[in-house]
Amino acid sequence: MSFKDLSIGQKDSITKTFCDDDLQKFAQVSLDVNPIHLDDEAAAKSVFGRRIVHGIATCGLISAVLANKLPGPGTIYLGQEAKFTAPVYLGDTITAECEIVELREDKHIAKLQTTCKNQHGKTVVSGMATVKFD
Secondary structure, three states, X not given: OOXXXXXXOOEEEEEEEOOHHHHHHHHHHHOOXXXXXXXXXXXXXXXXXXXXXXXXXXXXXXXXXHHHXXXXXXXXXXXXXXXXXXXXXXXXXXXXXXXXXXEEOOOOEEEXXXXXXXXXXXXXXEEEEEEEOO
């Protein structure tokens, strides 16, 4: 796909269920070892009452859509605005969707509305991504 193949309204998505191994690996790579993500007892005492997925790990699904599907391989991530609107719990299935809302042909830049929803259709992350694509 090339930039000229992109159009306003195009969208794509990816779905993943988060498991304990995902949180352990993300904590190891990111160094975010907050007990709310990793410790059942500590998380039970939190406002959420149980373990939650790292917010940025959830946003990683947006990156996966951009890099692998729309626009796809060769995409350069320039920026991401993200609002975390609900927790993602261990075991939740999240669908990240990206939709092209703006194209700047002179610089090959696209803006995409980004949304992550859980298995119940509740939005857990919303925002806007800016990418460059040749």
